[in-house]
Every structure is written in structure tokens, then in C-alpha cells.
Amino acid sequence: MEETLRNLLEEAKRELETVDSIKSLEELRVKYLGKKGELTKILRGMGNLSPEERPVVGKISNEVRAEIESLLAAKRDEILKVEKEEKIRSEYIDITLPGKVHEIGHKHPMTKVLDEIKDIFLGLGFSIAEGPEIELDYYNFEALNTPPDHPARDLQDTFYITKNILLRTQTSPVQVRTMEKNKPPIKVISPGRVYRSDETDATHSPVFNQIEGLAVDEGITMGDLKGVLNLFAKRLFGSDTKTKFRPHYFPFTEPSAEMDVSCFACGGKGCRVCGYSGWIEILGSGMVHPNVLRMSGIDPEKYSGFAFGMGLDRITMLSYGIDDLRLLYENDLRFIKQF
Amino acid sequence: MLVSYSWLKDYVDVLVDAKKLADDLTMSGSKVETIKSYGNEIKNVVIGKIISIEKHPDADKLQVGIVDVGEEKLQIITGAQNIKVGDYIPVALHGSTLPGGVKIKRGKLRGLESNGMMCSAKELGLDESLLPDYQRNGIFILPELPIGEDIKKVLELDDVIEFEITPNRPDCLSVVGIARETAATYRKSYRMPEIKIYEVADKNPANVTIDADDLCYRYVARVIRNAKIGPSPIWMQMRLLKAGIRPINNIVDVTNYVMMELGQPLHAFDLDKVKNRHIIVRRAKNGEKLVTLDDKERILDSEMLVIADEEKAIGLAGVMGGQNTEITDDTVNILIESANFKGSNIRYTSKKLGLRSEASSRFEKGLDPEITVMACNRAAQLMAELSGGEILNGIVDVYPKPIEEKVLSVRHKKINKLLGTNLTIGEMKNILTFLDFGVICDGENLVVKVPAFRSDIEGEADIAEEIGRMYGYNNIEDTLLKGTQITAGVKTREQKLEDLVKEVFLSCGLNEIITTSFMGMKDLDKINLPDDSPLRKAVKIMNPLGEDQGYMRTTLLPSMLNVVYTNYSRKVSDLKAFEISRVFIPKSLPLEELPVEVKTTVIGMYGHDVDFLTLKGVIEVLLDVLNVNNVKYVRSENTLYHPGRSADIIVDGECIGVFGEINPDIEENYDINREVYVAELNLELLFKHAKDDERKYKLLPKYPAVERDIAVLVDKNTFVADIESIIRETGGKLVDDVKLFDVYTGENIPEDKKSVAYSIWYRSYERTLTDEEVNKVHDKIIRKLNEKLGAQLR
């Protein structure tokens, strides 16, 4: 009987080698270890054994069962591994096929540049102010130290609605409205549309966008104006950017200055973008004129401030190398989607 | 303002080249636009005199000239026809160069040797349009000049610097003014032209009356007798030419020359044509006529100032003289006018008549009345020298209210505080002195006497600018608001919400567009806007660029449809776009107060995957992200939209927008052969209903939900939204979620019916629901659907 058991084990081992699927493995398990299987059949003959022999045979039969079970388990693992490998092999795909895209929209390039400028100034403690586009002459000119007969009015061709109401020619009136409503410290930028009666061409549009800035507090100096705008230029155009301040004239600032930045296209060596000068004019600025402070209800003896303004369209064109302003307002999606 | 460098050097000693000068002056406040170098490419071009001219034997159109160039006489062939024997002309010798790198060499023309070239003004790089005919058509005929002399020297072909002078500095619209800035920049001194007047004994016979002393502040005049009119000398002509002024004759040229030199516009009258030699400065009569020097009849009004005699207007004050007293070749006696007018009045006249001149563009900025006498004397001196005339005894000077000297007291400390500098009081005084300010130090203050030509200087800040610019802005140390209070940069709620709207649109695949804010009434016709629509009440621009841009837009729709059309016509296959901008809604017309500017958004779409539901999906995501609740979509009655494919968005009973397919009639108007879907939303109303900032955490469910599906047959016209609301109302708190998963018509469904299928999730947040509980509610829902909508369970 002992020998029968050993033979059974050998036979099971032999048969196991030909098994190559979970199904035939299960059949094999039933054949040897099932309720009606070979092992059970053999053990049925245990009754004929002497009481001395029974424990010995019992032990051997347990050993054989355990052995077969462990062989079956090992074989099972082996088969599963092969099957998994095969499955993975069958799942190979062409990874160069194009992706399934949920197309997202693109911001207008001017918004991209504006967002960047906003971020820089928000970080410097400037809030964002807004004002009307249809504005009173008072805010657009008079309160900005530009009375009706002022020659500076000739520099801006104004669209008028009535004698006293016009389309703002600059975002500067927001300065006045902000100062009227708030007490120093004031730090705001004010982006928005402005209007001048220029015919549309590659560099002009009757509607364009400016960003105004204003800081008013005790002890603000022209050094602060330079420091803040220099930092701004480095953030927007790159840390190698140099700035240069040239005296200029605006009715509502005194002293006034224009800021040039070193050309970011050529690094200052001179190229087409900068008109071979190495510098690009970016913004107008100055210390807020005491008359403007006074008219807005701020005491110029106690407070001082600086203001600046820049053209978003122009900076956008420079930043992306866009050579025709009309592209910005034409909205061909093949253009917009480049940004 | 064009300034010849050689001319500038008459008044200030500078050694740097023009480029360096331009850079330095730009940094001290006189911005240089360009530098035009007239002479630097010209080599070996000299003055020649034509000795003989013969026809070329073998060419009809060529002439053979013998030209005396001093050391030799050259045979030169030319095609020009305007030359004659005895003419003085520029000759480019063998081996010479001309502007543009042109090299001239000896050569043969139709068999005859040509030893150089006779030059035109254009070939020398000059602006021919300013020259008289005889000099323009062909060779540049010159007056008598030393033969063989270098043309660059004779014609003063130097560097001409173009300055951009800001309107606050009319004093810099003169060579002397630029010399003053140059001198201050280099801390040097400058000199004024030397003026010597030799008067004859006879008295000046002219007299002047100012009848409008509110518009004419000063009138200075002199009389020149027995002048001989002719061309002015070449050096003066060249200086005017380089300044962009046309040379005319020795009298007119002097007035222009002195204007360029000193900044004071002058006018010369033919005194014999001035009735009774009496100049009257008065307002024009309404409708009064005057033919100006440019040969045009001007109709004047009573706001305009004229120079008149006892019978007629003879000049438009400060703008242009009259033809009736013009200097002609026969003029003998001349009255020189050197006056000062009110800037804003000159500006008015010049604008109203559309007539700008070198004089008016100076006067309108406000000039210094103190320079009139000097300018008049300078002109008299030069006219006498150039025309052989005599200066009559006595200068007329009518100056009713002499201007007062302006003295400012400014604080040394305050100026440093404004600039962020540490300049000593001495350094400040030094700078101001070089700019012709009179300065006395008074303790911590500077008492500053402002020169009369600096009408722009009004207070401390102006003085600070003078000091700052001459010290150099770039020498001021950069600081970062070190002495000031810290502020936080913040966006308002509306600004944040606007950003959020943009984010939602972008992530839904919409591209941002930006269009201009104008519209024409035709745009509104094109969108079939009803005649009585309030959107036709638009803010009108008084001086628009064109009819199509005559109004401020009240709707973003036309701009969007134009962009849709642009893209459609360029074969862009799909378009999804949005714009956020303002529309302008007047409270009354004509405008009495500022209109309401409403932030609005418009969406436009067409394409293979675009239909009503694509657009509605965007709206739904937007409202979800902004946490807008109680939203209803109601079939829209807006006639701009497709009646069956559009909806109003109603939030808490308020309409905040409309969307859907644009009415097919409008698609036709725009020639767009596709279904175009648009949405218009009032962002201010949207933000009012946005509860984005009121979100609160809700407990996650602990107990499982029971899902039941339901499919019913209903009338085809039933809104699914009504079915859903019956399910929710009936189920009450136990209905956790409802989802439509199928709408079906067609086979096995009666023609007038549709099958609608929902999944309903039942859930309690307190316990696990039993089957019985769920069945009870579910059955009740089926009953209610049947009662209210006649829905049949499938």
C-alpha cells in the first residue's frame, strides 16, 4: 500500500508536466485529490490494514497529499504567470497614435501679457482698479492738469460724445477717481481700453489698451518710481533687462520720464525690433503733479506719489514679435490658438 | 524741430559729434528722433562755372559742357537741360562720392569724354521739393560762389538733428533754445546772436493800435525802407532748407531765419499796401474774408484775431499773412511784425480753419513776450544787410500789460525728498544757473527767478524736474518704496469672478477674442434687431472715424458674428470663442450723465460637434462653478434666436442671459451657411447670483444608495426638466440624485410620444433604506408622473 501511494505521487508528477491551463490543472486536482479521486480510492483500502500499519500509512498518505497539493499550487502560479505575460503581450499598442484631446481654449495674447503684468504688480502690493471708458472731460483732462486750452490736448485726438463727455484717451482718469475715493497709502494698477481717433493701420487702432499705475503715500520718491519700474521690467522682460529713464513731459506728472528697456530681442546690440538703437520705449511715468493731488483731495505737502502708463497692445506685439496690430483685433482663431 | 549742428555751434562751443550730442541731450530732456548727415558721404564735389555748352554731336538729349572748376577746365556731358553759360553748379569730380555710396569716375558718353558729373540737388541728398523750379528740374543752379570750393563747406552740408520738442517747451523750438539746453547739459555757457542796428535819421512812419489786448499781449514793429527784393544768400537758404523751410526771398527768408534762430515768429508786410501805415490788431468780423498767402480765401469769425489796416484785414494773427500785403518783387518798404498772441486763441483759429503754420504751432504753445524786441531788431539787421534797405528810426512797441517777473521760493530738502537725492543747495543752484534761472540761497530755501521764456515753470515740482534732469535721472538711486506702508495687492470679488468665468470658458475649449467697442446702426440692422429695441438707444460719437463706427456698442453680438464670419470665410472649420467686454447703456439721450457700462460676455460657436447642447453644457458648467442656484431654462422669445433652439437663463426669477442657435435669417444676413450658436450673459447679474463664496461642506453619505431605473412614455413636447422636477418634488429628501440616461423616439414608440429613462438614487443620510421604503416612494413617483404628465411606464 505504501508503494501504491508512492507510485501515485510519481504518476501525478508525470501528468502535471503536461498540464498547460488552469482548467486541466483543476481536472488533475479532481482526479487525484477529489472526493472520488485516486487518493481517496487508495485510502478506502485502509480498513484492511493492521492497527500498527495504519498510522504509518496514514502519515505517508498525508505526505503524498501535501506534496501533490504543493505541486499543484506551484504549477498554478507558473501557469498564471505565463497567462499574464501573454495577456500583456497581446495588449501592446501603437504609442505613436495621436492622443484623445479635450481641446481647451486659448487666451488672447493681450490677456496673457496683461495677466503677467497684473501678477507682478499684485505681488508688489498693487491692487486693480477700474473706471469708466466713457468719461467726463473733467477726469480725462482737467483733473489731470490739462485745462481746456492746454496744448497737450492736441497730442491726443479725442472722440467726443458731448461737450463734457468723451471716450477716455488714457487710463489716467482712473488715478483721479481712485484718489478721490481712497486715502493713502494707495497702490493700484488700472488696465483698460482707451480711444483715440487714429485710423487703423499696422501700428494704430482707434481702440487700444493701456495699463495705468499709481502709488501715493508719505515719502514716495522718484527713486521709488525707478526702483519699482526697474523691477517690473526685469520681471516682465527677463532679469538681464536694463532700464533707462529719459526726461519727458506729461501734464499730470512732474518730474516726468519715459522708460526705455534694453532690447529683449537683441540684448541691446541693435536690431530691427529696437530700430537698431538697442533700446525700446516702454512706458511713460512721473511723480504725480501736486495740482493733481490737490484736485483729488490729497495734500501734496504731506503726500507724494508716482504714476505710470504703458500700452498693452504694443508690449504684446513686442513680446511675441507680432508685426501688425490689426491681428490683435481681427481674431482669426488660427492666430489666437498660437498663444 | 530740425537743428543744423553747424548753426547750433554759432551759439555754443561743443566738441562732441552729433551722435553723442543727441544721446546727451536726450538724457537731459531734449529728445532726439533722428540725425540726418548731409555731407558725410560726399567727397570731391566742388563749385564749377559753366564756360560753354554745345550739343552732343551723336546724341540729341545730351549736352557737352566745359566747366571751370578752378585748377582746370573739364569737359562734362550731361542730360540736363536747365543749364546755361555762366551758371554756377556743383561738380562731382573724377573719383568723387555722393550720398548712397555712388562713385563718380571719368568715362565716355557716346564717344566723348566726360570728366565728372554736374549734380542735381537730389543727388546731393537735399529735399528738392522745397526748391524753386529753376533749381529743382535738373542741375542745382547756385548763385555766384568761389570756383573750386568744396561743396560741403559752401553749402554747409553737416549733420541735422531732429528734436521732438514737448508742448511745454516752446522755447526749445529755436536754435538758441537748443543751444541753451546744450550749454546746461555740458555746464557751459552759450551766447546770443550779436545784434547791431544802424538806424537812419528818418522817423518810423508806422503806428500800431491793439484793439484786443486780451488776445494780443504785445506788438513790436520796425520799418525798412528802400529794400531790394531778391534771393537770400546761399548760406541762409541752406539753413532754412535743412530746417525744412522753403527759401522764398531775402525778406521772407529773414523772418523765417529769425524764427528758427530765436523762436519768435515774425511777419513782413509790404508797408505801401497798408492803408495809412496804420496797423490795427482786432477781432475779425463774423464772415469777414481774407485771402491768405497760400492763395485760399478764409472766412473768419469774431473769435479770430486779425491784423488789419484802416480798411481791411491784412493778416491772420499768428497764423498766416494776407495776400493783399504780401512781399513781392516790387516791394520797397517793409513793416516787420514781432508780436505776442494768446496761445489758445491761435490754436482755436488754426484748428477752425484747418491751417497750421510754423508760426501758429509756436504761438499756440504760448511764447515769451520779452523776446519780441530782440527778434524784431535781429530781423531788421539782417534785412538791411541782405536787401540794402535802411532801418528807419524808432521801434514801435505796444505792450499794454508787461508780464511780471516770476519768483519762486523752493525748499532744498523737499526737492531732495521728491527726487530721492542728496544734492547740496550749491549743486542745485549751479544747475539752475546754467539754465538761466536767477538763484539766491536763503537758508534752506532757494529763491528762484524764472526766466520769461520758461512759462512752464510754476512751482517746486517743476524746479525739481529741472534739477533732476540735469543731475541725470539715471544717477538717482533706485529704491523700493522703503519709507512707505506695506499694502496687499488684491483683486475685487468681481475681478476674481471674471477670472473664473474666463477659466471656465477656456477649459470648455472656448478661445478668447477681443474686438473694438464701436458699432454702426447697420450692424444692428444686420442682426435684425427690432426697430423699437432699447439696444438701438446707443451712445453716439460726435466725431467718429466712419458711420460704421459711429456708436458705442450696446451688444457684443454683432462683433462676435463678424468674427464668426471672418473665420468661416477663411475656412476655419470649427470655432468656439468668447469675449468679455463692456456694453454702454445710456440712461437718457442725448447723454447728460455717464452711461452705465455693463460687463457682458458673448459666446460664439460653430463646428462638427457643436449643437444646442454643446453650448448649454458650457452654460451649465459655468453656473455650477460659480455656484448659481435656482436656474431655469425657459424657451426664449428673443427674435434674434431660432425660436425652437434657444433659451433664456432664469435665476431666481431674473433673466441673466440667453443662448441658442442664432436665427437662421441672421445666419443668412452674414452669409454663414452653418448653424451658429451664441450666448449672451450679463456678467453683473451673473455675479450677483453667484454663491461661489458661500460654499459650505456637506457631510459625505454613510449609508448606501438604492438605484432604481424608470422609463416612461410621455408626449413628445414634454420638457424633460418637468419630469425631473416631479421626480424630485415627489421623492423629497429620499431622492439623492436623478440622472436622465435615455431619450428615444422611433420604432415601437407612437409618433407623438417619446420614451424617457432615468436613474434615480434613493438614499437617507440617517439609516439604510429598506426595499419597502424605496418601493413606496418609487411607486408614488410613477403615479405622480402619470397624473401630471400622463406618463406611461414602459
Ligand SMILES: [Zn+2]
Ligand atoms: Zn534690438
